[in-house]
Amino acid sequence: MSHFKTVLDAYNWDDTLQSIYNKTAEDVKRALGKDKRDLEDFKALISPAAKPYLESMAQQSQQLTKKRFGNTIQMYAPMYLSNECQNICTYCGFSMTNKIPRRTLTDAEILKETAFLKSKGYDHILLVTGEANRTVGVQYLKHAIALIRSQFSNITIEVQPLDQDEYELLISQGLYAVLVYQETYHRDAYKKHHPKGKKSNFDYRLDTPDRLGKAGIHKIGLGSLYGLEDWRADSFFTALHFKHLQKTYWKTKYSMSFPRLRPFSGGLEPKVEMTDSDLVQLICAFRLLDEDLELSMSTRESEVFRDHIVNLGITSISAESKTNPGGYVVEKQSLEQFEISDERSTESFTKMLKSKGLEVVWKDWENNWQ
Amino acid sequence: MKTDNLTIADKTFQSRLFTGTGKFSNSKIMRDAIRASESELVTVALKRVNATDLGDDILTHLNHPSIHLLPNTSGVRTAEEAVFAAQLSREALHTNWVKLEIHPDPKYLLPDPIETLKAAEMLVKAGFVVMPYIHADPVLCKRLEDVGVQCVMPLGAPIGSNKGLKTLDFLEIIIAQSNVPVIVDAGIGSPSHAAQAMELGADAVLVNTAIAVSQNPIAMGTAFKLAVEAGRLAYNAKLAPPKNTAEASSPLTSFLNL
Numbered sequence: 067m068s069h070f071k072t073v074l075d076a077y078n079w080d081d082t083l084q085s086i087y088n089k090t091a092e093d094v095k096r097a098l099g100k101d102k103r104d105l106e107d108f109k110a111l112i113s114p115a116a117k118p119y120l121e122s123m124a125q126q127s128q129q130l131t132k133k134r135f136g137n138t139i140q141m142y143a144p145m146y147l148s149n150e151c152q153n154i155c156t157y158c159g160f161s162m163t164n165k166i167p168r169r170t171l172t173d174a175e176i177l178k179e180t181a182f183l184k185s186k187g188y189d190h191i192l193l194v195t196g197e198a199n200r201t202v203g204v205q206y207l208k209h210a211i212a213l214i215r216s217q218f219s220n221i222t223i224e225v226q227p228l229d230q231d232e233y234e235l236l237i238s239q240g241l242y243a244v245l246v247y248q249e250t251y252h253r254d255a256y257k258k259h260h261p262k263g264k265k266s267n268f269d270y271r272l273d274t275p276d277r278l279g280k281a282g283i284h285k286i287g288l289g290s291l292y293g294l295e296d297w298r299a300d301s302f303f304t305a306l307h308f309k310h311l312q313k314t315y316w317k318t319k320y321s322m323s324f325p326r327l328r329p330f331s332g333g334l335e336p337k338v339e340m341t342d343s344d345l346v347q348l349i350c351a352f353r354l355l356d357e358d359l360e361l362s363m364s365t366r367e368s369e370v371f372r373d374h375i376v377n378l379g380i381t382s383i384s385a386e387s388k389t390n391p392g393g394y395v396v397e398k399q400s401l402e403q404f405e406i407s408d409e410r411s412t413e414s415f416t417k418m419l420k421s422k423g424l425e426v427v428w429k430d431w432e433n434n435w436q
Numbered sequence: 437m438k439t440d441n442l443t444i445a446d447k448t449f450q451s452r453l454f455t456g457t458g459k460f461s462n463s464k465i466m467r468d469a470i471r472a473s474e475s476e477l478v479t480v481a482l483k484r485v486n487a488t489d490l491g492d493d494i495l496t497h498l499n500h501p502s503i504h505l506l507p508n509t510s511g512v513r514t515a516e517e518a519v520f521a522a523q524l525s526r527e528a529l530h531t532n533w534v535k536l537e538i539h540p541d542p543k544y545l546l547p548d549p550i551e552t553l554k555a556a557e558m559l560v561k562a563g564f565v566v567m568p569y570i571h572a573d574p575v576l577c578k579r580l581e582d583v584g585v586q587c588v589m590p591l592g593a594p595i596g597s598n599k600g601l602k603t604l605d606f607l608e609i610i611i612a613q614s615n616v617p618v619i620v621d622a623g624i625g626s627p628s629h630a631a632q633a634m635e636l637g638a639d640a641v642l643v644n645t646a647i648a649v650s651q652n653p654i655a656m657g658t659a660f661k662l663a664v665e666a667g668r669l670a671y672n673a674k675l676a677p678p679k680n681t682a683e684a685s686s687p688l689t690s691f692l693n694l
Contacts, residue, residue: 096674096676099676102608102612106674120689120692120694121687121688121689124688124689125688128688312613313613313614313615314615316578316613342692343689343692343694346689346692370691371691374688374691377688378688
């Protein structure tokens with residue numbers, strides 16, 4: 067069973083980028099005309115040559131999404147458990163060198179936060195922490211999952227990468243999915259943005275989805291952080307990663323997220339701008355690559371953007387999110403990981419979804435099956 | 437004109453056409469048809485040959501340096517019988533390759549998925565290169581891959597039916613998600629069926645009845661050779677799209693103010 071590192075090592079970043087930029091209108095038209103698309107078609111669809119075909123891509127993306135997912139959209143809520151972190155990441159508000167008050171939620175605080183989310187209707191929860199193995203290591207996560215398991219049908223985490231046996235332990239406790247973004251697949255840029263901490267180990271992070279697949283996780287969420295490097299190359303490598311995993315760990319579901327670099331305390335300006343139009347192109351390209359892939363959208367994006375993207379391919383979305391530990395109830399003013407753009411209430415947001423003819427799905431899993 | 441090579445386990449094949457040995461009117465015609473097809477992997481039913489007899493008619497005619505024998509377990513009904521048959525063939529024919537066929541149903545010869553998976557796991561552990569003949573079941577293909585088979589051989593239609601790729605939709609899924617070579621087996625009745633399977637992205641096809649029962653098996657062997665090469669070339673050259681680009685009816689991207 068090969069690991070993705072072997073696959074990635076066969077590629078060269080600059081050559082890949084060049085091949086994307088060399089795609090022509092004919093390549094785009096060919097890709098648009100096919101029923102099943104491969105990674106060369108994906109390159110064409112994310113290339114500059116595809117820009118004039120964006121509307122056609124959007125139309126097809128909408129049709130494919132409706133065919134596979136119907137007129138539904140799933141809701142989830144992130145809950146930050148801790149902002150403690152032993153990494154330096156140049157783009158993140160939780161970075162170790164950032165002098166902010168640190169806190170990790172206690173059991174009572176966790177339950178206060180979850181009570182708020184339950185009152186809003188959420189049944190799918192995403193637990194988020196910084197990377198601090200001693201305070202929010204696997205035992206803390208195991209305890210947190212046990213604490214809230216009866217309240218939520220679907221528990222997902224976005225935390226530091228763990229070993230396979232640690233994932234197996236959390237899955238046995240009711241963990242459904244893990245989100246782990248490579249941030250960038252450019253090795254040198256990765257090193258520059260992660261100079262210190264366990265996260266600076268590019269290969270360990272790259273191998274995380276393989277460990278998750280072996281551990282038998284239900285769902286793996288992938289993504290890059292757009293703005294660190296050329297988004298076209300990073301999204302190609304993300305697609306390559308997804309395809310490798312899908313073929314190897316075939317019992318696992320996959321989701322894709324599209325975080326763009328957002329402002330935060332002491333923040334980094336994006337090296338490469340990814341416009342709204344670029345993001346629409348990328349989301350549609352992923353839908354055209356795979357009609358079953360879950361595409362997820364956070365509150366990083368603006369109201370206008372989110373109002374339109376829910377009809378273009380996105381299948382799960384958050385609302386009213388807080389990116390600070392205790393941000394819903396316990397300590398609303400603690401420092402955020404990044405600023406959100408869409409601050410509408412859950413009620414207001416779901417009303418908008420319904421006005422577009424979309425069924426709001428709160429529950430789509432049963433954790434008692436595990 | 438040769439296309440790209442196919443590697444299975446430790447062997448590389450220039451031809452992506454695999455053939456069978458049943459139903460020919462005599463062994464000489466069988467030999468000539470196989471040579472005309474340029475097939476390098478030829479399956480032979482263990483139940484039909486006398487492996488201990490150096491003068492066995494079928495084996496004698498297949499004795500050629502470019503031909504690799506692939507014994508099959510046709511006739512067995514359980515995993516245990518299949519493992520026993522494979523062990524016999526390894527001893528008699530000096531090959532650890534085996535085409536795993538388990539069909540308890542004598543009428544349609546449809547493969548038993550449960551016994552096949554069981555046998556595949558046992559044979560892989562015993563060091564065999566296992567090539568399982570199966571229904572076009574994408575989940576079974578992944579399960580077989582997980583236990584370590586070297587390829588999968590889904591059927592296009594019931595064996596000997598010459599009906600072509602009746603399982604097309606499932607073959608597409610199998611090809612899209614397989615990490616091992618996919619060889620379409622059974623049902624291929626004409627060169628156009630073989631070309632279609634190769635255009636679809638199959639790594640090889642296995643043909644027997646269509647060649648053996650044609651009026652001119654030698655010419656048909658050549659026809660299949662050309663069809664498989666054409667299909668593979670077409671697959672590598674990327675087929676032109678079958679439909680036009682979708683036309684926008686009401687703009688979905690106008691909010692971007694492009």
